[in-house]
Amino acid sequence: MKNKVQLITYxxxxxxxxxxxxxxxxxxxxxxxxxxxxxxPFFDPYDGADxxxxxxxxxxxxxxxxxxDDVRALSTSVDVMADLIVNHVSADGVAFQDFLKxxxxxxxxxxxxxxxxxxxxxxxxxxxxxxYRPRPGLPFNQMTFGDGSKHLIWTTxxxxxxxxxxxxxxxxAYLDSILTRFxxxxxxxIRLDAAGYAIKxxxxxxxxxxxxxxxxxxxxxxxxxxxxxxxxxxHSYYQDQIEISKKVDxxxxxxxxxxxxxxxxxxxxxxxARWLEVSPRNALTVLDTHDGIGVIDVGAHADGRPGLLAxxxxxxxxxxxxxxxxxxxxxxxxxxxxxxxxxxxxxxxFDAIGRRETDYLIARxxxxxxxxxxxxxxxxxxxAGNDMDLLAATDVGxxxxxxxxxxxxxxxxLATPVVSALTKxxxxxxxxxxxxxxxxxxxxxxxxxxxxxxxEGQWAKLSVDFAKMAATIxxxxxxxxxxxxxxx
Numbered sequence: 371m372k373n374k375v376q377l378i379t380y381x382x383x384x385x386x387x388x389x390x391x392x393x394x395x396x397x398x399x400x401x402x403x404x405x406x407x408x409x410x411p412f413f414d415p416y417d418g419a420d421x422x423x424x425x426x427x428x429x430x431x432x433x434x435x436x437x438x439d440d441v442r443a444l445s446t447s448v449d450v451m452a453d454l455i456v457n458h459v460s461a462d463g464v465a466f467q468d469f470l471k472x473x474x475x476x477x478x479x480x481x482x483x484x485x486x487x488x489x490x491x492x493x494x495x496x497x498x499x500x501x502y503r504p505r506p507g508l509p510f511n512q513m514t515f516g517d518g519s520k521h522l523i524w525t526t527x528x529x530x531x532x533x534x535x536x537x538x539x540x541x542x543a544y545l546d547s548i549l550t551r552f553x554x555x556x557x558x559x560i561r562l563d564a565a566g567y568a569i570k571x572x573x574x575x576x577x578x579x580x581x582x583x584x585x586x587x588x589x590x591x592x593x594x595x596x597x598x599x600x601x602x603x604x605h606s607y608y609q610d611q612i613e614i615s616k617k618v619d620x621x622x623x624x625x626x627x628x629x630x631x632x633x634x635x636x637x638x639x640x641x642x643a644r645w646l647e648v649s650p651r652n653a654l655t656v657l658d659t660h661d662g663i664g665v666i667d668v669g670a671h672a673d674g675r676p677g678l679l680a681x682x683x684x685x686x687x688x689x690x691x692x693x694x695x696x697x698x699x700x701x702x703x704x705x706x707x708x709x710x711x712x713x714x715x716x717x718x719x720f721d722a723i724g725r726r727e728t729d730y731l732i733a734r735x736x737x738x739x740x741x742x743x744x745x746x747x748x749x750x751x752x753x754a755g756n757d758m759d760l761l762a763a764t765d766v767g768x769x770x771x772x773x774x775x776x777x778x779x780x781x782x783x784l785a786t787p788v789v790s791a792l793t794k795x796x797x798x799x800x801x802x803x804x805x806x807x808x809x810x811x812x813x814x815x816x817x818x819x820x821x822x823x824x825x826e827g828q829w830a831k832l833s834v835d836f837a838k839m840a841a842t843i844x845x846x847x848x849x850x851x852x853x854x855x856x857x858x
Contacts, residue, residue: 374405374800379748381412381435383774389440396447403796408451419530426463429551438555445556452557457564458531466532471516481540483533485522488570502577526567536568553596566604607671615650623653624667630733635690637817637837653742658750662714691715694724698756702770716767721756727788727858732841735856738799739821739832741809752783787858804830
């Protein structure tokens with residue numbers, strides 16, 4: 371994986387709807403900014419019940435976006451990352467519809483998980499309440515089969531996303547077919563989506579249990595044999611995330627977004643500093659994603675172990691986000707909107723900090739200097755605000771942060787002072803040789819941080835004072851040491 375800033379985007383929401391347009395933008399207005407593009411699900415259909423995360427056919431590019439040849443063409447400009455949706459398939463897909471029609475006589479019967487198949491001897495109350503799910507309630511939906519019988523189908527996320535038995539013959543063959551197709555299309559990295567939920571075992575949480583690690587190791591081995599790196603997407607307790615990082619190629623640093631925001635809101639950089647001392651070095655760093663701003667990653671463990679932030683600090687963090695966004699994030703979070711998750715606030719990062727441009731650029735500078743490879747969400751790249759019209763149209767909370775950019779909007783945003791300053795930061799992160807070296811951290815005071823990179827006589831340092839909301843980058847250069855302020 372290139373040590374350069376990455377872009378994560380929907381193909382249709384940034385470019386007007388095709389891989390050809392995305393390549394044109396990467397080669398044109400965004401030239402030189404990104405080493406990798408993570409194209410969010412572009413399979414058939416890309417606009418299903420969960421914005422592409424419920425494809426009917428994971429091995430087919432939705433023809434409205436292009437073809438596998440277009441994906442390969444994009445890979446000649448930048449490395450391409452794609453999602454391998456590990457845990458589930460679409461309820462509308464051929465396999466599950468065949469199972470619904472024929473039941474146990476279906477060729478796909480062993481591919482899907484039912485209450486009875488996971489709990490053949492029944493389940494106790496403790497068995498059911500111990501299952502971890504990111505949304506309220508139990509992970510089952512009652513469905514009627516062709517013969518009129520009713521069964522409880524395992525659905526971790528929504529009734530349109532049907533969990534599969536990844537160890538079944540059909541389930542394993544399905545995942546293998548996706549890996550092969552990806553490799554043929556020139557994809558160099560895959561993200562395992564919802565992988566933490568893939569293994570179900572009675573008497574456990576069914577989330578990141580030991581058997582899950584074994585499965586991830588097996589899947590990673592298969593991907594690497596085809597020349598692809600593996601990124602695992604898991605929201606979890608911070609110490610668990612550190613342990614997960616030791617077993618896979620890459621993880622996300624999901625603790626970083628709330629910790630940076632906490633420092634911006636309170637001028638207390640100590641929790642952020644403590645995390646940066648121990649955070650996984652093989653991480654992709656983020657501030658914003660298509661799934662909102664998570665808070666579970668800085669919270670306490672279910673067994674009582676303390677988190678990176680205390681409960682009252684997390685509460686204040688969330689309330690400050692709602693306040694600074696003028697209440698718009700509250701309208702999209704929790705029970706106020708469908709498709710809710712328990713661990714996230716739905717908002718653009720820019721709106722969540724009150725559209726304060728200097729604060730936003732400081733947050734990005736911290737992200738770019740944090741250990742790992744930075745990934746920037748397309749809405750965050752353009753410093754966009756919450757899309758209340760889209761939220762009103764769909765009543766899906768996460769759509770507040772999934773704007774469809776119209777023709778000309780991208781170019782207009784790129785010309786604004788805040789985005790121009792952000793692209794300058796991106797180019798600096800991509801080009802300065804110090805970022806290929808070693809990271810260190812100094813905390814002169816509770817409100818100050820110095821993030822330092824050094825490599826073979828080259829160095830770059832970010833100095834931040836969260837009390838004064840001021841930051842400076844100093845660095846080596848062709849003509850000696852230089853510096854510039856982080857500001858629009």
